[in-house]
Amino acid sequence: MITQKTNAMKKNLFLFCAILFFPGAVNACDICGCGAGNNYIGILPEFSKHILGLRYRYNSLFTHVGVGGATSYLTTREQYSVLEWWAGWNIGKKFRLMATIPYSFDEKRQQGIRLTKNGPGDVSVTGYYQLISSRKTVGSKLLVQSLWIGAGIKAPTGKYIATDRSDNAKTANLFQLGTGSTDFTLSALYDLRLQDAGINTLAAWKLNTTNSAGYNYGNKLNVTTQLYYKFRVKDRLTIAPNAGIQYENSGKDIDHAFIADISGGELVMGTIGLEMWYKNIAIGGSFQTPFSQNLANGIIKANNRAMLHISFLL
Secondary structure, rough: HHHHHHHHHOOOHHHHHHHHHOOOOOOOOOOOHHHHHOOOOOOOOOOOOOEEEEEEEEEEEEOOOOHHHHOOOOEEEEEEEEEEEEEEEHHHOEEEOOOOOEEEEEEEEEOOOEEEEEEEEEEEEEEEEEEEEEEEEEEEEEEEEEEEEEEEEEEOOOOOHHHOOOOOOOOOOOOOOOOOOEEEEEEEEEEEOOEEEEEEEEEEEEEEEOOOOHHHHHHHHEEEEEHHHHOEEEOOEEEEEEEEEEEEOOOOEOOOOOOOOEEEEEEEEEEEEEEEEEEEEEEEEEEEEEEEEEEHHEEEEEEEEEEEEEEOOO
């Protein structure tokens, strides 16, 4: 068991390093709902000092599916809606602090039975350092490049109910508002733009600890790479359509030293979105759809996802 988890950590570390040096190689989000669900945020609005925003994220999935993703009377539909307050502060020219406070609305249905959970999720704070910041002219066009690297912490502010764990100790423990554990992230934000056309990459490696109930969610690697183009209207309104690909990788959960076999996996999704900036207001949204997936040994099937936000640049 320990060897398997160590190998998974080595694999994720290798992929994370590859992202830093080869942005665009892979891409991501978070696997399967619960307190860690879908943290895809799209292209971050530009801001010089502070930013404050409200984000809505929707994610749904099927559990207990059959061969080829077929559903049956045993199949459970789970959906996770999250309202998330988030803020960013630039400290000088090299440092940035970002925080998120989520509130979740979770629901699952099986055989006509509906269960819901509403409440605060896990609060997270991440600090960034700008490792690269350059602007130069290439021919008649401006080439802009930036790389932010960061580290963060997620507090167990969302409710975790151990008794809501499935009776099957090998099944993923998804239907929770929080993970019940203090977790850590390593992340990178890379942007390369030639005049108005650019590529944006967001990567995060989440390292989870064991909660007080003896449950340890698998470590997660999330990457998103997108191409975008900025259309500028009279130097006031900027419209940036974007499209890209997401990659998600999650290790298997550990429950009291036992591996939850029906957990973890990989997911590749396509994404399309639109961002708009007008003066000090930013509005945006995106839609993600699965291209390929192998979640919990095929027992879980991810569905389409969506995200909307409004942000204020202060």
